[in-house]
Amino acid sequence: MKPAFSLPTDTSFGNSNSMAISVLIVDDHYMVVEGIHSLLQNEEQIEWVGHANNAASCLALLQSRVPDVLLMDISLPDASGIDLCKQVKQLYPAVFVLALTTFSQLNYVDQMMAAGASGYLLKNVSARELTEALQKVVSGKIVFSDEVAKAMHVQAANRGVVITRREKEVLALIANGQTNQEIATMLYVSVSTVETHRKNLLQKLQAKNTAALVKLAMDQKLI
Amino acid sequence: MKPAFSLPTDTSFGNSNSMAISVLIVDDHYMVVEGIHSLLQNEEQIEWVGHANNAASCLALLQSRVPDVLLMDISLPDASGIDLCKQVKQLYPAVFVLALTTFSQLNYVDQMMAAGASGYLLKNVSARELTEALQKVVSGKIVFSDEVAKAMHVQAANRGVVITRREKEVLALIANGQTNQEIATMLYVSVSTVETHRKNLLQKLQAKNTAALVKLAMDQKLI
DNA sequence: CTTAAATTCCCAATAAAAAGGGATTTTAAT
DNA sequence: ATTAAAATCCCTTTTTATTGGGAATTTAAG
Secondary structure, X not given: OOOOOOOOOOOOOOOOOOOOEEEEEEOOOHHHHHHHHHHHHOOOOEEEEEEEOOHHHHHHHHXXXXXXXXXXXXXXXXXXXXXXXXXXXXXXXXXXXXXXEOHHHHHHHHHHHHOOOOEEEEOOOOHHHHHHHHHHHHOOOOEEOHHHHHHHHHHHHHXXXXXXXXXXXXXXXXXXXXXXXXXXXXXXOOHHHHHHHHHHHHHHXXXXXXXXXXXXXXXXXXX | OOOOXXXXXXXXXXXXXXXXXXXXXXXXXXXXXXXXXXXXXXXXXXEEEEEEOOHHHHHHHHHHOOOOEEEEEOEOOOOEHHHHHHHHHHHXXXXXXXXXXXXXXXXXXXXXXHOOOOEEEEOOOOHHHHHHHHHHHHOXXXXXXXXXXXXXXXXXXXXXXXXXXXXXXXXXXXXXXXXXXHHHHXXXXXXXXXXXXXXXXXXXXXXXXXXXXXXXXXXXXXX
């Protein structure tokens, strides 16, 4: 089985205190940007490159200046952090992406790491934690804030359910109250097909029936 | 170990004019507190009283100093903002509570307002918006940031559904995958009764079937 | 004490979902 | 070209949910 992410082999960056770590932040919450900015303001090893509040302006900014670390919110107005992370890592492999998130978005940890992120921090991180995380990240390490690590463990049982594109479509329609017949009509397939998808969904999510299916799916942000 | 709360070290009231609005913030996200602080730092009409990062320390702080406005996150580690708001309004009716929230927590607007809050702002508010909101609030007005107002309108159709205690129990069991027969056994009532509750739930939430019921209920945080 | 809301119970017919097989065609990756 | 995964389709039986009526008891609030 493939790991959801892999450690970078490049560990050539030493922990040189002479070279400041340049940081760019992407987040659409003005307060978060301000908060991080003020957290890092007094850190001499950190160089504040700037901020973008969406994926597009982030990519634009990167064209003129590539920072060591990109602090990235996973929910952005014009793209998912996951997609942006993939794109950035493809265009600028040297950038370390550090995901910034809230407690409610822990379900995306795997996808974010698979997209090439170097770690995952909760937004209520302290100045010390953040600085340490930045230093670890630029030396090639993977970092998770304690709460993330803990939450990942707790959620381990229910995570990693993979449903297909079609199943997701069917799932959404089920949750919307459509019957198999209606879904079949909407998707231009037979009722049998919809029944099969439903059967597979129940099996994949280990749900006893539709009600449980919808609840579990929503818990796991599949809807 | 971080202190649970802090008072401003700067106690020189020299430059603050007599009509300054005193503000206390309760939020467990360090960044949000920092963000707000830096937003309000340069506003002369605003006096920063301090911050608490949980409900308990907020109540403790209020014993020594009651601000004009209490900026409050609705999700706190040791209590819900809704409960804290109720408590505060009962103990200190003169305080205006202004809820601070993220887009994903709009479902609580009603409950927060019912608890006595004076308004609801998204955390990505700008300095200008925030200052204006604070001024309106102390004059007794109710304020919503534009996005909240918009979202409320969108959600208007599905908001304000009141279900009974028993219905809520049944709902939870339904979402858990139990059948009517199972629920009946668990609650020591007849299947007919469960069927009736289910019927009423479908009707109250305007759901076509169980799937839609569970989704709508979860959207409205009824589960 | 009244009254409204909540909770409880019943029946019967119909519609839909769940379970249990199985099978074929597309699609995408190596 | 091969192969595994995804998507499609079919059938039958059993179990549940949904609908559409009623009606009798508790509870809680004024």
